[in-house]
Every structure is written in C-alpha cells, then in structure tokens.
Amino acid sequence: MVGNSTFSVIGADVVITGNISAKVDLHVDGRVDGDISCASLVQGEASSIHGAIVAESARLAGTVNGSVDARDLVITASAQVTGDVSYETITIEQGGHVDGQFRHKSKIIAPQIASSDDKPALMLSGS
Template identity: 35%
Template sequence: MFSKSKINDPGPKASDSTSSSAPATPAAPTPSDFKSTAPKAKPPASVLSSDLHVTGNLKTTGDIQVEGTVEGDIRAHLLTVGETATIKGEISADDVVINGRIVGRVRGLKVRLTSTARVEGDIIHKTIAIESGAHFEGSVQRQDDPLSAGPKAAPAAKPADA
C-alpha cells in the first residue's frame, strides 16, 4: 500500500536507470539560509514611565518615550517627551516631540514643541514647529546639520623630532 520514497535512499543505484537520467534538483533551503533577506521590523519605542527617575545619560539608535524624569543627556532617533516628563540635560535626536519640560539644549533635525511644552534652553534645529501655548526661553538657531556638536578644532600637529 505504501512505498518507500526514493528521496530517503542513500544514493542512486547503478541498476536504477530512472534516477540517473533525471536532472539533479537542489536541496530545499533551510530556514538558516534566510538570515538577512527579510527586513527586520522596527522595534517599538522604549518607554520610561512617569514613576521612573533616571540619573545618567541615555543613548540608543531607536526611539524613546519619556514620561518620567531624566537627569542627563539623551541621544536617540526619535524622542518623545511626555506631558509629565522632565528632562535636565542635552537632547540630541533626529526627531524631537516635546510635550513636557526640558531644561537644557535641544538638538534635532525636526523639533516640535506642542502647546504643553516648557523649554528652558537653546534649540538647534533644521526644521522647527512651535504650537500656540508652548513656553520657550532661550535661543533658536537653524543649522543644516544640528546633530553635529559644532566645529571641533583639530589638534595641532606636532612636528616630528629629528
């Protein structure tokens, strides 16, 4: 009733003429062959809840949503500052959305201050949007590359001793 499949045979036999005339087919790909072909899904934003107080710097290539208090610098791709959040330090991100309080410098390609934002510090941006009702004390400066920390002086070359 059932017959043994030729796939499981150890190899072609000399007497088996049908298998020698059939073209060879490549083995089926294993899941390990597909390591980097499928694009990875973007991970969700890291959320710092309203009851969290962080002292120190945060750095990520991903997204951060702050609802609590951070005393330190933050570097991220997208930073969302919640209405209950307070950040004391420098912010540097591609996109910055401020709903809460910032005390320090803000650097971003796109910076948005919503109506509940309270910013005390300078903003260095490529594009900016400030909604009516936002509180802002500081200066605003447009730069094509606001994420660079400014022109750094190259160390003077020391002459080689002869």
Template identity: 35%
Template sequence: MFSKPQTKGASAPIETSQARKLAVASLVAEGVSLRGDFTTEGDLHLDGAVEGDVRVSQLTIGETGVVTGSILADSVEIRGRVAGTICARQVRLWATAHVDGDISHTELAIEAGAHFEGRSLALTPAKPAALEALTVVAAE
C-alpha cells in the same frame, strides 16, 4: 481529505514576526527617574524624568516627562519639560511644552501655548552632516 490543493508557481514567502524587526520605542514611565546619560539607536518615549544627556533617534516627551540635560536626536516632540540644549533635525513643541534652553534645528514647530526660553538656531546644510557625525560618535 484535509489537504490543500497545490497552486502552480512559487509564491513569495510570508514574513513571520521573528523575521522582521519591529521598531519599538523604549519607555520611561511616569514616576521613573533616571540619573545619567541615556543613549540608544532606537526611539524613546519619556513620561518619567531623566537627569543627564539623551541621545536617541526619535524622542517623544509626554506631558509628565522631564529632561534636565542636553538632547541629541533626529526628531523631538515635546509635551513636557526640558531644561537644556536640544539639537535635532525636527523639533516640535506642543502647547503643554516648557523648554528652557537653545534649540538647534532644521525644522521647528511651536504650538500656541508652548513656553520656549532660549535661542532658536537654524542648522545650515553643512551642520546636519556634523549632527550625523555626532550621532555616529554617540552610538559608539
């Protein structure tokens, strides 16, 4: 009476939320301050402050976010403030960004209105391999 008719042939199993791993970014909220190095294999959304080095896969710094220290990441988007060096494949400075320090990059985009005081150092094809090695060492 309440049974569902069986279909012939095997269907693909449906993925459950437990079976798939979702990439969820870590969050440092506005008003939160961390002192010391921050390292994760995942992503970080920063609206608070970090005083120390940051090593992540993808870093998003919100308008209220502040990093005082070096950044090593695959991708960095900055809407807030950074005082220190940045080494990443992709770097984007939004109009509200304020960066004091050198940026080593493969791709760099700077919106009108962003403040950048430092050197822009383009990574050559050999240097991304060095960046990869640094990322592996940082993860250990």
C-alpha cells in the same frame, strides 16, 4: 527593549540619573537627569528632562532644562523649554514656551573664495 522592539519607554514612575544613548526611538513619561541621544524622542506632558537632547526628531510636551538639537522639532502647547534650540524644521504650537536662543542648521555650507593673498598649503608640480 524586548525582542525586535523599535522603541523604548521610560514610564511615569521612573527616575533616571545619568545619560541615555539609544539607537531606537524613545518615549519619556518620567524624569531624566542627564543627556539624551536617540533616533526619535517623544516626551510626555508630565515628564521632565534635565540635560541636553540630541535626536533626529523630537516632540516635546513636558519640561526641558537643557539644549535641544533636532533635525525635526515639535514643541507642543504644554512644553516648557529652557535652553538653546538647534533645528532644521520646527513647529511651535500656540502656548509652547522656549527660553533660549534658536539656531537654524543650514544644509549648505558657503564655499570659501580664495583671495589673491592666499597661498596654497600644498603645491604639486610635475617634472
């Protein structure tokens, strides 16, 4: 990253072995053997990622072997994903391939309804 750049690029001839954590957007054209955590991920068609991906948004176009956790996810026609996928919104282009389970991230957590058998963990009383 140079200066005030808001994205980093991993070129097609680069191989990274290890985890990547970035607060900025990341564009991967090379190979990553490790987990990726970033704000936004764009994966090139010829690239491969062997590890888990966690991002606010991800656009996958290459090969992924690992889980994907993204709020907004796009799987392009050239993508080959092997692993479980967790998302809020998803787009899968015709031809995109996923071998794994899909799980929608619910924004709403259902409230628990107390039954008459439940006893409070803490009870306050005034004297």
